Amino acid sequence: MPEADAKTSRGMLSQRLGVSDPHRLSQWLWRLFVLPAEQRRPLPLLLELIWLRLRVVLIRELGVRKPDSPRDWIAACLLLRPASPDAPTEAWHAPLIELLQPLWFVLKLMWWPMQRLSARLDRVDYGPADRRLESFARLTTERYPLIGYLMVISVTLLLAVCATTPLSPGAQFALLILMWGTTLLLRRLPGKVPTLIMVGFSLVASSRYIWWRLTETLDLQPGAEMVMGIGLVLAECYTWLVLILRYVQDAWALKRPVAPLPPTPQTWPSVDVFITTYDEALSVIKPTVLAALSLDWPKDKLNVCILDDGRREELRRFAESVGAQYIIRSNNFHAKAGNLNHALSMTRGDLVAVFDCDHIPVRSFLQTTVGWFLRDPKCALVQTPHHFFSPDPFERNLGTFGRVPNESALFYGVIQDGNDLWNATFFCGSCAVLKRSALEHIGGFAVETLTEDAHTALRLHRHGYTSAYVRLTQAAGLATETLPSHIKQRMRWARGMAQMFRIDNPLFGRGLTLLQRICYANSMIHFFNGLPRLVFLSAPLGYLFFEYHIINAWATTIAVYVLPHLIQAELVGSRIQGHYRHSFWAEAYESVLAWYIAVPAMMALINPRAGRFNITAKGGLIEHGYFDWKISIPYIVLTVLNSAGFIVGVGRLLFWNTHEIGTVLMNLAWTAYNILMLGAALGVAAESRQVRVAHRVPLRIPATLYFDDGRAVVCTTSDYSTRGLGISLDAPLAASIEAPVKIALSRGDREFVFQTTITSLTDTRAGLRFERLSLDDERHLIECTFARADAWLDAGADTPQDRPLASLGEIIRFGALGYGHLLSSAFALLSTRLYRLRRRTPLTATA
Amino acid sequence: MKVIAMVSCLGGSGRTTLTAALASAFARRGRPVLALDLDPADLLPTYLGATAPHDSGLHASLVDTSGATALNAIQNSDGIRILSVGNTAFPSAPAILREHPSRLRDILRRLGLQDDTVVLIDTPRQPSVYADQAQAAADLSVQLWRADVASYARLAATLPTPDRTLHLINQMDPTRRLQSDLHALLRARLGSQLLAPIHRDEALCESIAANQNPFEYAPRSRAIMDLEMLAERLLQALTSTVVPARVDA
Numbered sequence A: 001m002p003e004a005d006a007k008t009s010r011g012m013l014s015q016r017l018g019v020s021d022p023h024r025l026s027q028w029l030w031r032l033f034v035l036p037a038e039q040r041r042p043l044p045l046l047l048e049l050i051w052l053r054l055r056v057v058l059i060r061e062l063g064v065r066k067p068d069s070p071r072d073w074i075a076a077c078l079l080l081r082p083a084s085p086d087a088p089t090e091a092w093h094a095p096l097i098e099l100l101q102p103l104w105f106v107l108k109l110m111w112w113p114m115q116r117l118s119a120r121l122d123r124v125d126y127g128p129a130d131r132r133l134e135s136f137a138r139l140t141t142e143r144y145p146l147i148g149y150l151m152v153i154s155v156t157l158l159l160a161v162c163a164t165t166p167l168s169p170g171a172q173f174a175l176l177i178l179m180w181g182t183t184l185l186l187r188r189l190p191g192k193v194p195t196l197i198m199v200g201f202s203l204v205a206s207s208r209y210i211w212w213r214l215t216e217t218l219d220l221q222p223g224a225e226m227v228m229g230i231g232l233v234l235a236e237c238y239t240w241l242v243l244i245l246r247y248v249q250d251a252w253a254l255k256r257p258v259a260p261l262p263p264t265p266q267t268w269p270s271v272d273v274f275i276t277t278y279d280e281a282l283s284v285i286k287p288t289v290l291a292a293l294s295l296d297w298p299k300d301k302l303n304v305c306i307l308d309d310g311r312r313e314e315l316r317r318f319a320e321s322v323g324a325q326y327i328i329r330s331n332n333f334h335a336k337a338g339n340l341n342h343a344l345s346m347t348r349g350d351l352v353a354v355f356d357c358d359h360i361p362v363r364s365f366l367q368t369t370v371g372w373f374l375r376d377p378k379c380a381l382v383q384t385p386h387h388f389f390s391p392d393p394f395e396r397n398l399g400t401f402g403r404v405p406n407e408s409a410l411f412y413g414v415i416q417d418g419n420d421l422w423n424a425t426f427f428c429g430s431c432a433v434l435k436r437s438a439l440e441h442i443g444g445f446a447v448e449t450l451t452e453d454a455h456t457a458l459r460l461h462r463h464g465y466t467s468a469y470v471r472l473t474q475a476a477g478l479a480t481e482t483l484p485s486h487i488k489q490r491m492r493w494a495r496g497m498a499q500m501f502r503i504d505n506p507l508f509g510r511g512l513t514l515l516q517r518i519c520y521a522n523s524m525i526h527f528f529n530g531l532p533r534l535v536f537l538s539a540p541l542g543y544l545f546f547e548y549h550i551i552n553a554w555a556t557t558i559a560v561y562v563l564p565h566l567i568q569a570e571l572v573g574s575r576i577q578g579h580y581r582h583s584f585w586a587e588a589y590e591s592v593l594a595w596y597i598a599v600p601a602m603m604a605l606i607n608p609r610a611g612r613f614n615i616t617a618k619g620g621l622i623e624h625g626y627f628d629w630k631i632s633i634p635y636i637v638l639t640v641l642n643s644a645g646f647i648v649g650v651g652r653l654l655f656w657n658t659h660e661i662g663t664v665l666m667n668l669a670w671t672a673y674n675i676l677m678l679g680a681a682l683g684v685a686a687e688s689r690q691v692r693v694a695h696r697v698p699l700r701i702p703a704t705l706y707f708d709d710g711r712a713v714v715c716t717t718s719d720y721s722t723r724g725l726g727i728s729l730d731a732p733l734a735a736s737i738e739a740p741v742k743i744a745l746s747r748g749d750r751e752f753v754f755q756t757t758i759t760s761l762t763d764t765r766a767g768l769r770f771e772r773l774s775l776d777d778e779r780h781l782i783e784c785t786f787a788r789a790d791a792w793l794d795a796g797a798d799t800p801q802d803r804p805l806a807s808l809g810e811i812i813r814f815g816a817l818g819y820g821h822l823l824s825s826a827f828a829l830l831s832t833r834l835y836r837l838r839r840r841t842p843l844t845a846t847a
Numbered sequence B: 001m002k003v004i005a006m007v008s009c010l011g012g013s014g015r016t017t018l019t020a021a022l023a024s025a026f027a028r029r030g031r032p033v034l035a036l037d038l039d040p041a042d043l044l045p046t047y048l049g050a051t052a053p054h055d056s057g058l059h060a061s062l063v064d065t066s067g068a069t070a071l072n073a074i075q076n077s078d079g080i081r082i083l084s085v086g087n088t089a090f091p092s093a094p095a096i097l098r099e100h101p102s103r104l105r106d107i108l109r110r111l112g113l114q115d116d117t118v119v120l121i122d123t124p125r126q127p128s129v130y131a132d133q134a135q136a137a138a139d140l141s142v143q144l145w146r147a148d149v150a151s152y153a154r155l156a157a158t159l160p161t162p163d164r165t166l167h168l169i170n171q172m173d174p175t176r177r178l179q180s181d182l183h184a185l186l187r188a189r190l191g192s193q194l195l196a197p198i199h200r201d202e203a204l205c206e207s208i209a210a211n212q213n214p215f216e217y218a219p220r221s222r223a224i225m226d227l228e229m230l231a232e233r234l235l236q237a238l239t240s241t242v243v244p245a246r247v248d249a
């Protein structure tokens, strides 16, 4: 009986390929839907045997480690081999290596003088040069502004000359090599001088490229080719503009120190702390309020207010029990801005500190920020970074939390600090202190746009107030939970910024300096990146499908112009932002958001009055890992198009366009890059499971366990949530599960003890659950954890520095994984559909 | 030679326990250690592992003004040498010692100990002539307290504290709210003279009962970690401010 045979051989197969890791959902799904016999039309035994052989060979040759995971197959096909200790060393390429040995030697010989040179450069002390530059910069800005203006003009002129000088492709190539080689040497040197030189190179390279594109490559055929060509060049102009503005904004971070307060607390200003909430759970709000109440500030000068637009009785009672002011209003006009304005009218402190209800301040927040108001009487705003202790959707779904700087790291690490140099730091809605008198002067928080924060800051700057950015993490909060909520938030920002661009454009109007205008404009223009990104994601398709030559130039010429443009910008980016944004991640982040912010930003630009205020969902729970099909549709469409384009392109390479191989190759490379970025975007859309109700925050502080029998054992906490603590142990603990134990945490010199129960125990870790926490206990717990002054000071310190190539490798890996997710989810979906169909057929037949 | 005296006006405050534990801590740091027991209760040798009573002649040489009495130390397996006054009574001792306040200091000088030797002295509860001798001989006295009302009251009465004295709270138990509050008060009172407390920890008593070196018996226990830090802090205090003044003298 062939069927029985097939069954037994399948049984063997399923045994041999048995799910190696039953915790992986994808494998589980695979096994669930693929292996059972009912799901498959039985193959003839012969075919089955052939397939089995083939599969075994493929597995061996490609080095697939887990043959039942589509992801591994894709990774294997892309030749991404995770190093496994038992992998046999391949002997086939050994002769090749031997062959390349002499070539390698020659290369090394050529590199030798370069190495000597760079070793020489390493020995130079660049400190004096840097200091001279600093003092010169101070001189020109403070004493002789005229010199500064003259320098700006002459640099612009020089740049214009450099950008517009025609060069033959050969000469342009030489320029490329020269700049690139110099940059590779320069980037190893510390200090601002090399940075400025690298910025100069990048400006020259990019401006040359844009000039060349505008003057020599737009000779297009009318029709679709023309439209696409112009579209592309506009998108490129946009990136060029953003690049230049970004350099102005970022090249020189201010790194403002903390202004110390006078030693007499009687002279310190009084502060109202506003905690805005709409519908967030009490468990989210509580830590913030408790932390705000224990801020280090004279108690008679600190007034904590809960601004509840949800008007909840539960919250009112809580506020009363802890001694916070509870403020509500009769309507919800103008959302958060309206809420804040109403609270302004109900309070009277000199300063106003604003926190979103899920941003927990550390105890030193006011001490580190308020000093600037005293030092600079015109100061109306002090902003601190937003730090997130939970992973955002990118970090969670790609598993990069703590390894790759997240999307906001760049903004708070570099951009705001750069803005600060030009007195253009803007308010970010939370973790900031504002001066009441200034707010009253401008008529309260701005209500006209969705981004009331930036708009308020713009108003303040227009009225001659100054701002300060203190780059010390003094508060931390929850990141957006899911991709849809993340996208929704970004859509709101994009819309709000576009509205501001229309209603209160920083480029025009009174009261701003040129550089303030530039900084604001750049922050707004940044949100128009959606459309250009979509153009880049689809541009090569015009050629691959229809043979439109939307850049009228030879591929090699394009290469010598575009490569320095891309490479120099990437190298500068890596130097200035390396710690806050890894190379190629900007593209990945933008690719995910492009589709969703392109439309709202444009719509708001056309009609700024349209738009609603969305609240971002926080504290959600994802019960099962799933693939968000709805959100990924744009990426899937783009992926399919790009993949089809790639296949067509291969055809062009081999059959149809063999006369312009260069062009085909260039477009293929571009498409491949797009496909990778889209893969990473798809990876983000695969939401991974999030089971914990309360967030586990990594937290390493010393603690002591006190047992009922009098023993006291030292340990270190590993993570914290409002429900319990995880601890790591150096030695096995003589205790049992469900045993009571007290844990002591310290705040300064003082220890606080909390009653807990052991919920899990291994030789190296234990889980504890808090028992019977009183309100006082909860307050102490917050004080010992989130609100410690040093809680987040080293946040991000251990994210590795950018290494561009490694970063590219990582994106490639995520791309592959994303496709793996897509395929396995598609397969699962298909199988369930099929399964249902089959079940239904006999039922209807009998009915 | 650096001399540390452990003194206290409270009974059962942990002088003997901490002397023994500190002796082990310094020995673990590779320092030659001499532990002196000036308490006629004669417990220190037991805490350090001695199983039989032993008369080392310290008491005799304290009373013997001629300075001819031989000293005869015992040594435990960690290399800690121990001299104790033993429990033989010398009724004349208090009077003689009161008359010669620096007897112990002279004896220690004559021993010709290595420069890096740490001498730890366990004392009877104050007031006591033995404790006075120890303090006169010491480069540094550690005054033991508990985080309780009695300590707080005593401390208020004895201020100002003598030079070369650091204060230490033993048997600190933060699970008692009152102790935490009193600790805060004592800290406010003593400032930088107050060392980080030694917590109450059963492991310390258990190790003595088991006749084991506490640092090996329960290396991750709270009191042991406190003692490690205390040992570091004392060495630092001995090398920084206190000692130069005495060398000049």
Ligand SMILES: Nc1ncnc2c1ncn2[C@@H]1O[C@H](COP(=O)(O)OP(=O)(O)O)[C@@H](O)[C@H]1O
Residues within 6 Å of the ligand: B008, B010, B011, B012, B013, B014, B015, B016, B017, B018, B170, B171, B172, B198, B199, B200, B201, B202, B204, B205, B223
């Ligand atoms: N840190 C501590 N934790 C727990 N028990 C301690 C601690 N310090 C001392 N003890 C116990 O207190 C009791 C008195 O200690 P002891 O050293 O004999 O005091 P003293 O010498 O001051 O009279 C002993 O039983 C000792 O084990």
Ligand SMILES: [Mg+2]
Residues within 6 Å of the ligand: B015, B016, B017, B039, B041, B043, B123
């Ligand atoms: Mg004793």
